[in-house]
Every structure is written in C-alpha cells, then in structure tokens.
Amino acid sequence: MIAATGVSKHYGDFAALRDVSIDIEAGSLTALLGPSGSGKSTLLRVIAGLETPDAGTVVIEGRDVTNVPPQRRDIGFVFQHYAAFKHMTVRDNVGFGLKVRKRPKAEIDAKVDELLTIVGLAGYQKRYPSQLSGGQRQRMALARALAVEPKVLLLDEPFGALDANVRAELRAWLRRLHEEVHVTTVLVTHDQEEAMELADRIVVLNAGEIEQAGAPRDLYDRPANEFVMGFLGPVARLGDGLVRPHDLVLQPDPDGTSIEAQVARIVHLGFEVRVELELAGDGALAAQLTRHELEQLEIAEGDIVYVRPAGGRFERATPEPAPAPVEQPAA
Amino acid sequence: MTTASPVGRLSVRVLALGYLALLLLVPIGVVLYRTFEPGLGEVWDSITTPAAVSAFWLTIELAAIAVPLNTIFGIVAALVLVRSRVRGKWLLQAFIDLPFAISPVVIGLALFLLYGRQGWLGPTLTDAGIQIIFSVPGMVLATIFVCLPFVVREVAPVLREIGDEQEQAAATLGASRWQTFRRITLPAIRWGVAYGVVLSTARAIGEFGAVSVVSGKISGETVTLPLLVENRYSNFDLSGAYAASALLAVIALATLLAMTLLQRKGDPR
Numbered sequence: 082m083i084a085a086t087g088v089s090k091h092y093g094d095f096a097a098l099r100d101v102s103i104d105i106e107a108g109s110l111t112a113l114l115g116p117s118g119s120g121k122s123t124l125l126r127v128i129a130g131l132e133t134p135d136a137g138t139v140v141i142e143g144r145d146v147t148n149v150p151p152q153r154r155d156i157g158f159v160f161q162h163y164a165a166f167k168h169m170t171v172r173d174n175v176g177f178g179l180k181v182r183k184r185p186k187a188e189i190d191a192k193v194d195e196l197l198t199i200v201g202l203a204g205y206q207k208r209y210p211s212q213l214s215g216g217q218r219q220r221m222a223l224a225r226a227l228a229v230e231p232k233v234l235l236l237d238e239p240f241g242a243l244d245a246n247v248r249a250e251l252r253a254w255l256r257r258l259h260e261e262v263h264v265t266t267v268l269v270t271h272d273q274e275e276a277m278e279l280a281d282r283i284v285v286l287n288a289g290e291i292e293q294a295g296a297p298r299d300l301y302d303r304p305a306n307e308f309v310m311g312f313l314g315p316v317a318r319l320g321d322g323l324v325r326p327h328d329l330v331l332q333p334d335p336d337g338t339s340i341e342a343q344v345a346r347i348v349h350l351g352f353e354v355r356v357e358l359e360l361a362g363d364g365a366l367a368a369q370l371t372r373h374e375l376e377q378l379e380i381a382e383g384d385i386v387y388v389r390p391a392g393g394r395f396e397r398a399t400p401e402p403a404p405a406p407v408e409q410p411a412a
Numbered sequence: 413m414t415t416a417s418p419v420g421r422l423s424v425r426v427l428a429l430g431y432l433a434l435l436l437l438v439p440i441g442v443v444l445y446r447t448f449e450p451g452l453g454e455v456w457d458s459i460t461t462p463a464a465v466s467a468f469w470l471t472i473e474l475a476a477i478a479v480p481l482n483t484i485f486g487i488v489a490a491l492v493l494v495r496s497r498v499r500g501k502w503l504l505q506a507f508i509d510l511p512f513a514i515s516p517v518v519i520g521l522a523l524f525l526l527y528g529r530q531g532w533l534g535p536t537l538t539d540a541g542i543q544i545i546f547s548v549p550g551m552v553l554a555t556i557f558v559c560l561p562f563v564v565r566e567v568a569p570v571l572r573e574i575g576d577e578q579e580q581a582a583a584t585l586g587a588s589r590w591q592t593f594r595r596i597t598l599p600a601i602r603w604g605v606a607y608g609v610v611l612s613t614a615r616a617i618g619e620f621g622a623v624s625v626v627s628g629k630i631s632g633e634t635v636t637l638p639l640l641v642e643n644r645y646s647n648f649d650l651s652g653a654y655a656a657s658a659l660l661a662v663i664a665l666a667t668l669l670a671m672t673l674l675q676r677k678g679d680p681r
Contacts (some may be wrong), residue, residue, distance in 0.1 A: 152587065
C-alpha cells in the first residue's frame with residue numbers, strides 16, 4: 082500500500098501539487114486522471130522519488146520513503162517514451178536491474194526469459210530497442226521494471242506515445258498482466274477511457290488538487306462536481322444543469338420537465354445515433370440514442386421534439402453551481 | 413543553400429574544393445614533397461638526432477598527461493553544466509571557454525607571471541625546490557590550459573540531446589550513481605568523448621604559443637616537436653624543419669586511426 086500525505090510541490094511560482102493526500106490499496110490498479118498540468122505526473126514522480134516534494138510524506142508498504150532515493154524504494158517505473166537503454170540488447174535492458182544487484186548470470190538469464198515470455202517478446206532477446214516497434218519497446222520497459230520484483234509499479238502515461246489500436250491492445254494486455262502479477266500499480270493518464278477500462282480506482286486531479294477519488298462507476302454516476310463529470314465523459318448542458326447525452330430522453334409531446342427543441346441534424350454512428358438539437362430558448366445540445374429508440378420516435382431533421390433528462394439524473398448531476406467553465410468532452 | 417541550375421551547383425563545388433585545396437592540401441603537399449625530396453635516409457637521420465628524439469617523446473608525454481586529465485575534467489564539467497541545477501552555470505561555461513578566447517601566447521605569459529621567478533607563486537615554489545617555468549611542469553600546465561574546452565564542448569550537447577530519462581530509469585531499477593554513469597551515460601556519450609579526445613590530442617601535440625613562452629627552449633629537455641620545427645626553421649635548417657613537421661603529421665594520423673579503431677571495437681552494432 083502507498084500513502085502520500087500532505088504532498089506539495091512548486092516549480093518556481095507554479096504549484097504542481099497543493100497539499101495532496103491519497104491512499105492506494107495494496108494489489109490495486111489505481112489511475113491518476115487529469116488534464117495536462119493537473120499534477121498527476123508530478124505526484125507519480127514524488128511517489129517514485131524522482132521528484133522531491135516541498136512538503137508531505139510518502140509511505141510505501143509501511144516504510145517512510147520520503148527521504149529515500151529512488152534506487153532504494155523498491156519500485157518499478159515505466160516512462161511515456163520508454164526510456165529504453167539504446168546501446169543494450171533487449172536481454173540486457175530487462176536484466177539491468179538484476180545485474181546492478183549483482184545476481185548470478187544464470188538467474189538473470191532465466192528471469193529475463195520468463196519475463197519476455199510474459200510480455201510476449203520471447204525470441205527478441207538479442208534485438209536492440211531501435212529494432213522494436215513502440216508497443217514492443219513499452220512491453221520491454223514493463224518487463225524491465227517487473228524484473229526487480231518491485232513492491233509497486235508506477236506507469237507514467239505508458240501508452241501515450243502509441244497509436245490508438247496498439248494502445249487499446251496494450252491496455253487489455255496490461256489488465257490481464259495485472260491480474261496475473263498483482264503488484265500494486267499506479268497509472269497516470271489523461272485518457273478517461275483508459276482509466277475507466279483499466280483501473281479499480283480513479284483519482285481525478287485538477288490544478289494540483291484531488292477533485293474526487295473512487296471506483297470508476299461511482300465517479301461516472303455520482304461525480305462530485307462539474308469538473309469530474311465533464312472530465313469522465315461527454316456532457317450536455319440543459320437548463321442550469323449538466324447531463325450525459327445518453328441520459329436525455331426525447332419525446333413527441335411536452336410534459337412538466339421537458340424543453341422544446343428542434344432537430345438540427347441526425348448523425349448515424351452505427352449502433353448509436355447522435356441527435357443534435359436546437360433548444361427553443363437558447364443553445365444547442367446533442368442527445369445520444371440507440372438506433373432502435375430513434376426508429377420508435379420516428380423523427381426527422383426539422384421536427385420539433387421535447388427533451389428531458391432521464392429519471393432523477395438531472396438533479397444529482399448538479400450538486401452546486403460550478404465555479405469553473407465545463408470542459409468539453411475529453412477525447 | 414540551394415542552387416537551381418546545375419552550372420551554379422558545380423561552381424559552388426569547385427569554389428569549395430578549390431578553397432580547401434589552396435588553403436590546406438597544397439601547403440601540406442608541399443611540406444611532404446620537400447620532406448622527402450632529399451631522400452628517405454636523410455629524413456630518417458634528421459628525425460633520429462638526440463634533439464629530435466627528445467622532442468618527440470616530450471610531445472607524447474605532454475599529450476599523455478594533458479589529454480586524460482582534460483577528458484576526466486571535461487566529462488565532469490559537462491555533467492555539471494547539463495545535469496545539475498546549480499545557479500551560475502553560465503559562469504562555469506564562460507570559464508571553460510576562456511582558453512578559446514585568449515591567445516595562447518597570453519596564456520603562456522599568464523603562467524609565467526604566476527609561476528616565474530618574479531611571479532606570485534614563483535619564490536615559494538623555488539624555495540620548495542619546485543621549478544615550473546622553463547621546465548616540463550609548466551609546459552604541462554600550458555597544454556592542459558589550451559586543451560581545456562574540447563571535451564566539454566563535445567560532450568555537453570550530446571548529454572543534452574540524450575536527456576535524462578534513461579538515467580532516471582536506471583535509478584528506479586536500483587543502479588547507483590556510479591553504475592548509472594558507467595553503464596548508461598558513458599556508453600551514450602562515447603562518441604562525443606572520442607571526438608573531444610581527438611581534438612584535444614591534436615591541439616596538445618601541435619600547441620606552440622603557450623608552450624613556447626614557458627619552455628625556455630632548452631634543447632633535449634624542454635623542446636617539443638612544434639618548437640623544434642620553429643627552431644630548425646629559424647636556423648635555416650629547412651629540410652630538418654620539414655622532417656619534424658612530417659613526424660608531427662604522422663602522430664596526428666596515428667591518433668585519429670587509434671580512436672577510429674577503438675570506436676569500432678566499442679560499438680556493439
């Protein structure tokens with residue numbers, strides 16, 4: 082388990098972290114999610130010992146490591162741009178941590194072979210990083226970090242530099258790996274989908290502070306504020322509140338809570354359909370329906386419909402008037 | 413520069429090569445031609461006189477002391493300049509570039525004023541039985557001074573380019589600072605180091621101005637090959653001067669060759 086308590090970090094006048102405290106459960110996969118500049122990477126680097134906090138403490142598995150250098154924190158760290166040792170073969174890269182610990186060569190070789198099989202790079206031992214694809218390099222970096230059997234695995238935007246399809250593949254792979262290896266893992270990402278898919282627990286950061294922490298489902302369904310709601314998925318503004326596009330109900334007739342709107346455009350996205358609406362008062366929003374729902378409604382562009390939020394969500398989504406402008410749906 | 417017409421491109425090449433030939437190749441060619449004009453036997457005799465042999469070994473000695481010291485200093489200074497967060501790094505940078513900015517003769521003079529008999533430290537050192545000026549230690553100091561910037565200048569940009577992520581990765585894997593330097597940083601900067609060593613060596617064996625001021629030119633004791641060339645030239649021993657020059661050129665070529673071979677061997681790919 083990892084506990085960071087009261088961590089602050091400034092770069093000149095810029096406050097990267099302001100009095101941040103989190104507890105990360107042993108064996109869990111936690112995502113630090115936030116926009117760039119939110120402090121998520123800084124927090125990860127503080128846990129790793131690669132940054133020294135101005136204030137606060139870091140405890141890993143019951144040991145206060147605040148003043149312990151990264152070498153002696155028993156961590157594995159994976160960088161966004163792989164940080165592969167370019168002049169070493171895959172074998173030497175993965176075996177590096179064991180070699181500097183002066184383990185016998187036979188033991189290192191066996192461990193390297195085992196890990197390369199786990200990460201799907203068996204047979205690549207003699208290659209150089211320059212002969213690997215981005216995805217392969219990152220899997221090599223993961224094997225390298227796991228070779229020293231760290232107490233915690235820290236991943237700094239590990240898939241950020243990869244193509245979308247490789248990223249999706251590696252995500253699924255990392256999830257399976259975590260189920261096998263079960264090492265406490267902290268993942269930094271700005272991609273809410275990645276966080277939702279991978280993590281048991283998501284910590285949303287913004288401007289150096291934690292906005293909310295919890296299970297992905299809880300954060301999505303019960304966001305603490307408009308920032309979290311906006312960051313975890315697409316939102317539409319209806320009246321004074323925010324609502325998810327798929328939580329909008331379109332109906333042919335008005336009722337007590339509905340608002341009149343005109344259908345501006347219908348976009349078919351396969352199973353889902355996006356209906357873009359011009360509101361009678363002012364403004365526009367997009368509702369997300371299934372194809373089936375649209376067929377039942379029998380609406381066309383130019384028609385007048387009545388829109389309301391699906392049962393109850395409307396009120397819950399607006400706990401308080403938000404001070405900050407709402408983020409656009411994150412990519 | 414892009415030139416549209418083939419004629420234009422050709423004339424640019426001719427100009428560049430002609431410039432090179434006129435300023436570099438022709439003079440070197442003349443030296444070599446004049447060296448071997450009297451015949452190989454004469455050349456051999458000229459470079460095996462006691463004075464020439466002594467000058468040869470002294471030149472090698474100066475380079476053998478100055479280059480390793482400057483290499484170690486250069487790597488450390490480059491690490492400080494690029495990796496550390498200390499204030500006033502610009503000052504260190506400026507000091508390292510000083511030998512480039514100051515004329516070598518002035519450097520020699522400065523050493524003379526500091527360590528000479530009437531200098532600030534001279535009397536104390538003389539009392540202690542140490543002689544710096546007009547002896548080898550002074551020449552070593554002068555050589556170190558003029559070669560100082562080369563390794564730093566070559567290594568610092570390479571360090572900047574490779575970044576520190578690999579070093580951080582090594583640290584998280586448990587490598588100590590020394591292990592990280594030995595196994596990660598040094599292999600990554602070895603080309604810069606090698607080039608800096610070649611440049612330092614060339615400068616060390618060829619240095620004239622600074623060494624000349626502090627040497628005292630005692631034949632067979634404090635005369636290096638460049639000083640021998642000048643000495644023979646001013647004594648109208650032209651063929652002797654040419655032969656010593658050719659010997660200098662051979663040392664330079666041997667250094668280049670040795671570095672190239674070392675790099676080949678050290679390169680895994």
